[in-house]
Amino acid sequence: MKITIAGHVFSARFEEALSPKTCASFRRHMPFDSQVVHVRWSGEAMWIPLGKKDFEVAYEEATTYPTPGQILLFPQGKSETEILIAYGSTRFASKAGTLAGNHFATITSDLDKLCEIGMSTMWEGAKPILFEDD
Structure with a gap:
């Protein structure tokens, strides 16, 4: 998978063995175009708030402490449906308390650039994001 955030392209892989239903559901929504903003409670991460969007999946391989x-x-x-992208130390949470999300994909390139973009969402605001097949 290819993920473009603020014009920078990252390589990523689907975690099919860990979260097959979540991967299949997300693939059906691709290309997925949105905006990413800095998290409020979770630490060093960005998120895509999705309101009541229903991916029709339950928990699988859910974690509260994702790695970069x-x-x-x-x-x-x-809490509302959301996508979280960790770029540093993260404990997934919301105003409702601790959350756990399905680990369905991992960015495999340019984690230093991911961190730079993550920090810029905190100071500059929302950035465009696009998930596409390779």
Whole structure:
């Protein structure tokens, strides 16, 4: 998969063995075009708020502590549907408390640039993001 954030292209892989249903659901929504903003409660990460969007998946390989480059989908529940992209130390949370999201993809290139873009969302605001097949 190819992910473009603010004009920079990252390589990523789907985590089919860990979260097959989430991967299949997300693929059906590709290309996926949105904006990414800095997280409020979770630490060093960016997120895509998706409101009531339903990917029709339950929890699988859900984690609260993603490592840099890991991409999580929170499928709905005590918070809105959202995608989280960790670029540093992260504990996934919301105003409703700690969350766990399905680890369905991992960015495999340019983690230093991911960190730079993540920090810029904190100071400069939203950035465009596009998920596409290679």
